[in-house]
Amino acid sequence: MLSTLTSAAEVAGLVKDEEAALKLLVDEGVLTLDRICKNCGSPMALRKRKNTFEFRCRKSRKADCSTEGLRKNSWFSNTRIPLKDALMIIVLWINKYTSKQIVKETKLSPSTVVDFRNYLRNGCSEIVKKYEVIGGQGKVVQIDESAVHTRKYGRGEKQRELTWILGAIEDGSRKCMMQIVPNRTKAVMVPLIRSWIDGQSEVHTDCHKSYGTLSRYFSAHRTVNHNEEFKKVMSDGTIVHTNTIESLWKRVKQPLKEGNGTSESLLPSYLDEIIVREREGDRFASRIWKFIKDFKP
Ligand SMILES: [Zn+2]
Missing domain, CATH: 3.30.420.10 (Ribonuclease H-like superfamily/Ribonuclease H)
Structure with a gap:
């Protein structure tokens, strides 16, 4: 589903708000909602907090039980922009939109878009590191x-x-x-x-x-x-x-x-x-x- 998205209009139609972006990323297995409290082992529940989401232990009245950011341990932990915008940039970058076009579609600042694209490109460097050698017998x-x-x-x-x-x-x-x-x-x-x-x-x-x-x-x-x-x-x-x-x-x-x-x-x-x-x-x-x-x- 995510990998078939090709245009800004498609993403905008599908992802109206932050909740929709979260639902899509969870449905696609990119983010997970399963968290266990490190202190007491109880399942944690997701709450909306300001513009973001966080997990809270269901027994969080106890002082030692804590909260955890939705993005922790995920690729998104290295960025603070809304998931909705992140999703848009990823799709547009994959489909070769220029930085200028992405700025226009997301209304984010040019430097935010440039940084995010660099983050995506660093991912490519990680992928390249794992590629096998090229060529072989008869090649x-x-x-x-x-x-x-x-x-x-x-x-x-x-x-x-x-x-x-x-x-x-x-x-x-x-x-x-x-x-x-x-x-x-x-x-x-x-x-x-x-x-x-x-x-x-x-x-x-x-x-x-x-x-x-x-x-x-x-x-x-x-x-x-x-x-x-x-x-x-x-x-x-x-x-x-x-x-x-x-x-x-x-x-x-x-x-x-x-x-x-x-x-x-x-x-x-x-x-x-x-x-x-x-x-x-x-x-x-x-x-x-x-x-x-x-x-x-
Ligand atoms: Zn707990």
Whole structure:
């Protein structure tokens, strides 16, 4: 249900107020109403308190019995905005609304929306950490590096910098990995490549010298020299190119162009969001909701 929501109008129609948001999140198993008092073991009851909800022990007249916030131990414990607004932002972010559009729909402040989106993107970073290696026997993985312009703020001055990203993508799928690298040396790139890609894969790269030792770690390493050609047909019929990763770079850079770049500090989670969107495809929304549901602070 939650993962099928695609527009602001749908959410607004379904979630009229805070109670409706709570009911939906409980029905979907994102929040739970089962609480036991830590002091006496009695079931706790949910009460509305001002704009929020809290659990109270049914025997709470006893001094040691306490109250507990609804959001405790849930993904929502790290945010204070109303559940109704949180639900709206999550759905709109999943469906690629811009921050500006989300501000317009929720009437929250731009900084609140930006912070909340960052919180969601940090979730993507957690999801990426648990992904298995890409490639495998009979699979080709393309590897490449690309530079993006980032902003760095220091002493009140806006500085534009060039940041390098190393990436790898499995041919014929959207399973990819990307990470910022401080430089393009062998010492930096090879360990990352090995941590991402199954050693039984065949890897394709351009002729950058840092890729020189990859044949030691993978079943095959083929290169295409971009100064001479963009595609090479080997004697066994294998076509060596890096088009798949070139098109990934386009998908990475297009939103950065439209959004006037990103700050260097936000780039890692921005890349992780793309990795999760690429890998999950149509399952992206359900993956995010599963993450929120399973979250343990
Ligand atoms: Zn109690």
